[in-house]
Amino acid sequence: PSSTARPASLTATCPRIASGWMWAFTRRGSGPGRSITGAIVDCSVDGSGFEFAGHTLGTIAKWLCDLYGVTVEFPDGDTTKIDETRAEPGETVFKFLNRLAQGKGMLLSADGDGKLIIRRSNPAGKPVAAIVEGESPYLGGSSSYDGTKRFSRYKVFLQQDGDPGIVGTVEDLGVPIYRPKVEVGTDADGKDAETAAAWRRTMALAEAVGLSxxxxxxxxxxxxxxxxxxxxxxxxxxxMVYRESPFMVAGVKLRIDETEGRVADLRLVLPQTYTTDMPEAYPWD
Known part of the structure; x- marks a missing residue:
């Protein structure tokens, strides 16, 4: 080949599944491919740490993604302006944008044309499917729980005139023993320390629960x-999902299985992952 990658697209009847680049080839013409948005997953923000002040997530995302030829769309509208934020040295474009998006209740995904879609999460939305073990289209799954990811108290210090003078504290009543977590906030946290602490609590819950x-x-x-x-x-x-419970799809992997044909692996999270609330009841209770 005359170049390290070739343009490619994958179509399953209709519509297009992905657009991007084939990075490896065999004599049979098969090989791993990546969506166009794969570049922002792999590559770091170029610089010692780009700083942004008074820009929306859309403005920041479009500026960074334009460098890679990635189009950004906001079907639910853009966010409010972010006072100050910066990408840390070595942080990838996707990780940086995802960090900002989580603080605004937004989700990042790619469509079949290789565009980066940033949409508002809708935990209370109408379910697109009711999946029941033992019934089609359910094939199998796995679950895990790691209680070491959760803490009984989250405390965040935010900078004020150079001093960590703003303190936010929230409790996780689902952790019955004393396990405090104290952090200094980042620029992405804004000026609301309690909200920053609440986001850490819900993200810790998401990390503790593994379900697919x-x-x-x-x-x-x-x-x-x-x-x-x-x-x-x-x-x-x-x-351990003992009652019909709401979840949200946090990751999708489409593949072709030798025996089952086209299958989708779905990584699931509790809906509260995208809010600052905690569940009133857990699926395993």
Whole structure:
């Protein structure tokens, strides 16, 4: 080949699944491919730490992604302005943008044309599917729980005129023993220390709970491709989901299985991951 990568697209009947680059080839013409947005996942923000002040997430995202030829769309509208923020040295473009998006309740995903889609999370949205263990399209799943990721108290100090003078504290009543977590906030936290602490509490819950299911179709029952941010309900006793419970899709992997054909691996999180609230009841209670 005359170059290290070649343009490619993947289509499953309709619509297009992904657009990007083939990075490796064999004599049979097969090989791993990446979406156009793969570049912002791999590559760091170029510089000792770009600083942004008074810009929206959309402005920052478009400025950074334009360097890689990635188009950015906001189907639900842009965010409010971020007072001050910066990318840390070595931080990838995606990690930086995702960090800002989480603080604004937004989700990052890629569409079939290789565009970066930044949409507002909708934890209370109508489920696109009700998945039940033992019934189609459920094929299997796995779950795990790591209580060391959670703490009983989260305290965040924010800078004020150079001094960490703003303090925010929240409790996690689901942790029955004394386990404090104290951090100094970052620029992305803004000026609301209590909200910053609440975000750390919900993200810790998301890290503690690992849940994934495999579905026997690339599409939802409504005919749309599975997408990050899709709300669903799940009842799967073997995964410790003992009641029909709401979840949101946090990651999607579409693949072709030798025996099952087209399957989708869905990584699930509790809806509260995208809010500062905590669940009133847990699926495993």
């Amino acid at each position: 299911v495999t579905i026997s179709d690339w599409r939802t029952p409504g005919g749309q491709l599975w997408n990050k941010g899709d709300p669903i309900t799940l009842y799967a006793p073997s995964l």
